[in-house]
Every structure is written in structure tokens, then in C-alpha cells.
Amino acid sequence: MTDAPIQRLCVIGVGLIGGSLARALRAAGACNEVVGCGRDSQQLQKALALGVIDRAETDIARAVQGADVVVVAVPVGAMAQVLKGMASQLSPNTIVTDVGSTKGDVVRAAQIAFGNLPPTFVPGHPIAGTERSGVEASFAELFRQRKVILTPASTTHAWAVSRVTWMWEQAGAQVSEMDPQHHDEILAASSHLPHVLAYTLVHTLAGMQDKDEIFKYAAGGFRDFTRIASSDPQMWHDICLANRNALLTMLRRYSGELQQIAAALQHSDGSYLWSVFAQAKQARDEYTQTTQVSTELGVPSPCKGEGQDGGE
Amino acid sequence: MTDAPIQRLCVIGVGLIGGSLARALRAAGACNEVVGCGRDSQQLQKALALGVIDRAETDIARAVQGADVVVVAVPVGAMAQVLKGMASQLSPNTIVTDVGSTKGDVVRAAQIAFGNLPPTFVPGHPIAGTERSGVEASFAELFRQRKVILTPASTTHAWAVSRVTWMWEQAGAQVSEMDPQHHDEILAASSHLPHVLAYTLVHTLAGMQDKDEIFKYAAGGFRDFTRIASSDPQMWHDICLANRNALLTMLRRYSGELQQIAAALQHSDGSYLWSVFAQAKQARDEYTQTTQVSTELGVPSPCKGEGQDGGE
Numbered sequence: 001m002t003d004a005p006i007q008r009l010c011v012i013g014v015g016l017i018g019g020s021l022a023r024a025l026r027a028a029g030a031c032n033e034v035v036g037c038g039r040d041s042q043q044l045q046k047a048l049a050l051g052v053i054d055r056a057e058t059d060i061a062r063a064v065q066g067a068d069v070v071v072v073a074v075p076v077g078a079m080a081q082v083l084k085g086m087a088s089q090l091s092p093n094t095i096v097t098d099v100g101s102t103k104g105d106v107v108r109a110a111q112i113a114f115g116n117l118p119p120t121f122v123p124g125h126p127i128a129g130t131e132r133s134g135v136e137a138s139f140a141e142l143f144r145q146r147k148v149i150l151t152p153a154s155t156t157h158a159w160a161v162s163r164v165t166w167m168w169e170q171a172g173a174q175v176s177e178m179d180p181q182h183h184d185e186i187l188a189a190s191s192h193l194p195h196v197l198a199y200t201l202v203h204t205l206a207g208m209q210d211k212d213e214i215f216k217y218a219a220g221g222f223r224d225f226t227r228i229a230s231s232d233p234q235m236w237h238d239i240c241l242a243n244r245n246a247l248l249t250m251l252r253r254y255s256g257e258l259q260q261i262a263a264a265l266q267h268s269d270g271s272y273l274w275s276v277f278a279q280a281k282q283a284r285d286e287y288t289q290t291t292q293v294s295t296e297l298g299v300p301s302p303c304k305g306e307g308q309d310g311g312e
Numbered sequence: 313m314t315d316a317p318i319q320r321l322c323v324i325g326v327g328l329i330g331g332s333l334a335r336a337l338r339a340a341g342a343c344n345e346v347v348g349c350g351r352d353s354q355q356l357q358k359a360l361a362l363g364v365i366d367r368a369e370t371d372i373a374r375a376v377q378g379a380d381v382v383v384v385a386v387p388v389g390a391m392a393q394v395l396k397g398m399a400s401q402l403s404p405n406t407i408v409t410d411v412g413s414t415k416g417d418v419v420r421a422a423q424i425a426f427g428n429l430p431p432t433f434v435p436g437h438p439i440a441g442t443e444r445s446g447v448e449a450s451f452a453e454l455f456r457q458r459k460v461i462l463t464p465a466s467t468t469h470a471w472a473v474s475r476v477t478w479m480w481e482q483a484g485a486q487v488s489e490m491d492p493q494h495h496d497e498i499l500a501a502s503s504h505l506p507h508v509l510a511y512t513l514v515h516t517l518a519g520m521q522d523k524d525e526i527f528k529y530a531a532g533g534f535r536d537f538t539r540i541a542s543s544d545p546q547m548w549h550d551i552c553l554a555n556r557n558a559l560l561t562m563l564r565r566y567s568g569e570l571q572q573i574a575a576a577l578q579h580s581d582g583s584y585l586w587s588v589f590a591q592a593k594q595a596r597d598e599y600t601q602t603t604q605v606s607t608e609l610g611v612p613s614p615c616k617g618e619g620q621d622g623g624e
Binding site for chain 2: 127128129146147149185186187189190191193194195196197198199200201202203204205206208210211213214215216217218219220221222223224225226227228229230231232233234236237240241244247248251252253254255257258259261262265266268270273274276277278279280281283284285286287288290291
């Protein structure tokens with residue numbers, strides 16, 4: 001499917017994600033002009049100097065004027081305020097999409113900001129990131145072979161969904177659609193729960209009397225397991241609160257399984273332990289095989305740095 | 313400190329760890345002859361062909377004869393039987409050491425096998441490994457810049473401890489000493505608990521109705537967090553049972569912290585979440601800075617493969 005380039009793309013929040021999307025679309029010839037908007041004018045000047053944006057605006061209402069596509073790439077906790085800021089200025093033909101890690105709360109924020117959910121609002125979530133942040137960390141290949149989930153409502157214009165799908169495909173991503181609540185349940189399991197578990201482990205160990213020795217003798221297993229505990233606390237605070245119901249459900253399910261492990265240890269029930277470990281290894285090995293292709297093709301590789309997917 | 317080379321080294325279990333130690337000591341000129349012992353004669357033939365060992369024995373009693381140092385490099389669950397097998401043949405001058413991931417149970421196994429703890433028995437644990445196994449995966453640099461913990465008793469000969477320390481230093485490792493119970497508590501926290509948590513997460517998700525979608529949309533954070541869930545289930549079954557008391561203590565402490573997180577989510581207590589996440593990030597970042605030098609110097613790097621430190 002070929003589409004005309006986006007005439008004017010407005011990116012609100014020109015950081016790693018927003019900056020990388022602008023770079024990718026420009027590299028693909030998929031947009032002509034990029035307006036960058038943010039609160040920090042120094043960051044915007046940097047984005048201008050790097051050629052990531054063509055024009056800088058600190059006022060949201062002015063930034064979105066005349067844009068055919070607006071991408072909101074701010075932390076989940078700032079979403080409501082940003083959407084409110086553009087509500088009065090938005091033309092009925094302007095597509096708005098976002099990159100938030102949770103979707104139910106973004107839909108609710110949009111309903112409040114706009115009075116109802118605009119048919120041109122297409123909630124989205126690119127499952128990509130690195131441990132670094134800021135426009136200086138952005139690069140055009142960030143979304144190649146990565147997955148993007150869109151969560152349109154039944155009232156969303158099909159042409160708007162199609163345009164946002166095309167946009168992400170131009171950046172190299174694979175796009176699928178999902179109900180926002182289902183998205184939040186899936187991501188609570190695959191992403192939000194692991195982050196909470198890793199944070200909690202490091203917090204538990206850091207509170208122990210022997211913490212210096214514990215960290216001193218920790219090896220590669222610990223390093224990999226806790227890599228995500230180096231992620232931005234504010235971002236994960238926002239995500240956990242935004243998705244607290246789905247996350248609580250997963251936490252309870254996980255805690256229940258952990259209690260069964262503890263009971264098995266208590267009774268030296270080796271066969272239960274073996275069966276859990278063996279089933280987990282099989283599922284993990286199958287996961288690795290399934291994702292191998294996209295891991296090999298995708299950039300960045302899991303070895304590019306610490307704490308990847310800070311906002312996945 | 314210079315020492316004469318080991319005249320005859322006996323390695324029982326010529327796999328990744330035993331094979332790598334033999335290679336490292338040979339490369340350093342720290343041993344003259346290596347006798348390899350194992351149940352699988354095909355594996356021993358491979359070790360002979362690779363030049364890792366000079367002589368192969370499937371009988372433990374015969375293998376240890378005339379050795380000045382015996383290294384027991386078998387899974388923790390097989391330790392008791394191996395020690396029993398050599399008990400009648402051991403000369404009072406032969407040093408015996410092991411590489412087990414738990415130490416309290418190895419000390420108990422030795423007490424039972426030998427009637428009491430021989431003053432030449434020096435329990436040890438090299439905190440190193442890769443996801444691969446078998447002699448074909450062994451390499452001389454495995455222990456470079458890695459930590460080895462020895463847990464001698466008050467009755468252990470000082471010269472035996474000194475000799476085992478020297479041996480590991482010849483392989484490039486940093487050696488320290490610890491009480492066996494303390495070792496097991498430290499490793500329960502830094503290694504055994506994370507492995508159980510990772511196995512439990514993958515097992516929990518694999519049991520869900522939406523498992524295909526959950527794994528499909530899992531990204532780098534999940535991949536790193538669950539890498540250790542690809543470790544050998546039998547090895548971790550052995551370790552968990554061998555160290556079940558210390559592991560249970562850690563599991564209870566961790567579950568308690570997880571309950572506090574759940575309570576904070578329940579009450580939308582964002583400041584508690586932020587404080588746990590921020591403290592964890594700080595501790596994790598400090599850990600990374602502290603270990604950066606040894607990570608950079610050490611081999612293999614955390615990126616050499618999946619599931620490193622299978623037996624750490």
C-alpha cells in the first residue's frame with residue numbers, strides 16, 4: 001500500500017521515541033516537515049541542531065496547528081495534560097496517536113480531554129526502547145522489526161487507523177490491533193510484572209544487612225535478571241499506576257505460584273520443583289526460538305547496553 | 313607466592329567447569345598430569361582427544377590414586393555418592409576440593425562419606441559458568457577475574473586451603489573464604505532466589521490462556537529477565553533442595569516485599585512505588601559501576617549467549 005508522505009508531522013516530546021520516529025519517517029521519505037514540541041527549549045534546540053525537527057514550539061496549541069499527524073511521545077503520567085493542551089486547536093482531519101506503554105488510561109485521558117473519543121485518535125504502543133533517553137539517543141532504526149500495537153475504538157475512523165499503520169510500517173515496524181484492555185493485560189504479564197519483580201528483588205537485597213557481600217558475589221544471572229531495575233523509576237511509577245488493575249491480577253497470580261514453590265521447598269518436594277523448572281525452561285527455549293529471527297534482524301541488540309526497553 | 317606445579321590432578325566430572333579448570337591449570341603450567349574421571353566413557357574419550365586430560369578412568373577409587381589434588385566437579389545432587397566412592401582410597405596427603413553451588417550440604421555429604429570432615433577437604437565454589445555444558449564447551453579463560461569462595465572448617469589444614477587458593481589463582485580467579493552457612497545465605501540471595509523467580513514467572517505465563525500473545529509481545533526486558541529460566545532444571549532442582557532453608561528465608565522476605573507493592577498498588581500509593589523503584593535503581597546502578605571493571609576484563613561477556621552462569 002502506498003501513501004502520500006505526511007505533510008506536517010507534529011511530535012510532542014522529542015526524546016528517544018519521538019526523535020527516533022521523526023528520524024525514521026524522514027529517512028523513509030514518509031514526511032516532509034517535522035514540528036517538535038516540548039517544555040525544555042534546550043532539548044528542542046538540540047533536536048533542531050541534530051536535524052531531527054524543522055521547527056520548535058513550546059506551546060502545544062501552536063505546535064499542532066496545520067499538522068496532519070500528531071504523535072504524543074510523553075510519559076504516560078503527562079498524557080492527560082498534553083491532550084488537554086491541544087483539544088481546542090485540533091482540526092477534524094488531524095490524526096492524533098500516542099506511544100504510551102498503557103492504553104486503557106490513555107483512552108480515558110483522551111475522553112476527558114476531548115469530551116469524547118475523537119474518531120481521529122488512534123492509541124498506539126511501539127514495543128521498543130533502549131536504556132538511554134533524550135533526542136541525542138534517538139536513531140532511525142529503533143523500530144525496525146519491532147512490534148507496534150494500535151488500540152482503536154469502534155468509533156475510530158478506519159482511514160485514521162490505516163494512516164497510523166502505514167506510518168509505523170514506514171519506520172520498519174510490524175503493526176497489529178488489539179482492544180485497549182486486552183493490550184494492558186498482555187503487557188502487564190510480559191513487561192510490567194517483570195519490571196516490578198526486578199525492582200522488588202534489588203530493593204529486597206539492598207535492604208539486607210549483608211547487602212555488600214550479596215552484590216559483591218552476584219554474577220551474570222543476577223546482572224541480566226535485574227537489568228530492568230535500572231529503568232527510570234518515574235516512568236515505571238506512571239505505568240504501574242496507569243495499569244494497576246491488570247498488574248494486580250498478575251501479581252496475585254504470580255504470588256500464588258511463588259507460595260506453591262515455597263510449600264514444595266518446605267516439604268522437600270523435588271518433583272514439583274523439577275516439573276516447574278522443566279516446563280519453564282521449555283517455554284523459555286520455545287520463546288527464544290520464535291523470537292530469534294526478529295532479534296537477529298532487529299536493532300538494537302540485547303547487548304547494546306544496560307536496561308533496554310526502558311519504556312517498553 | 314610461588315608453588316610447585318600439581319603433579320597429578322584428578323578431575324571427577326570433566327564437563328564445562330572441570331574441563332575449563334584442567335585447561336587453565338595446564339595453560340598456566342600449574343599441573344603436570346590430569347586424570348579425568350566420569351561415568352560416560354564417550355565424554356572421557358572426547359576430553360582425551362581435546363587434550364584436556366591425559367588419562368581417563370571410569371572408576372573413582374582408581375582415578376584418585378596418587379593424585380595430589382582431586383577436584384569434584386559433578387552436580388550437587390551427585391556429590392555424596394562421588395565422595396563415598398573415593399573415601400577408602402584417599403591418602404592423607406591428597407587434597408580434595410569441589411565446585412558445588414551450595415556448601416553446607418557438601419560439607420554434610422563429606423562428613424557422612426568420610427566419617428568426619430578430612431582436614432584436607434577444602435569445599436569451594438567458583439562463581440562462573442556459561443549456558444553451555446560438556447567438555448567441548450570448556451575453555452581456559454572461564455575463571456579469569458571470576459570469584460571463587462572457599463569454605464574451610466576450623467579443622468581444615470591451612471596448607472590445603474593455601475594450595476587450593478593457589479590453584480584457583482593460577483586459573484585467574486579471585487579467591488576468598490567464608491563460613492559455609494554464610495556462603496549459602498549470600499548465594500541464596502544473589503543467585504538461587506533470582507533463578508526461582510525467573511522460572512516461576514515463565515511457568516506462570518506459560519499457564520495462562522493468552523500465553524501465545526504474551527510471549528509474542530514480550531520484548532528485551534522479558535528476554536533478559538528470564539534468560540536464567542533456560543538453565544538446566546535438574547541442576548537447579550539439586551541446588552534448591554540442597555539450600556532450601558536459606559532459600560525459603562529469602563523467598564519469604566521477597567514475598568513480603570511483593571505484598572507491600574501489591575498493597576501500594578491497591579491503594580494507588582504512588583509515592584511508595586516511586587521510592588522502592590528509585591532505591592532499587594540506585595542500588596542496581598551502583599552494582600553496575602562496582603562490577604564494571606571485572607565485567608569488562610572477564611570472559612565470557614554477558615552477551616556471549618543465553619542463560620549464562622547455569623551453575624553459578
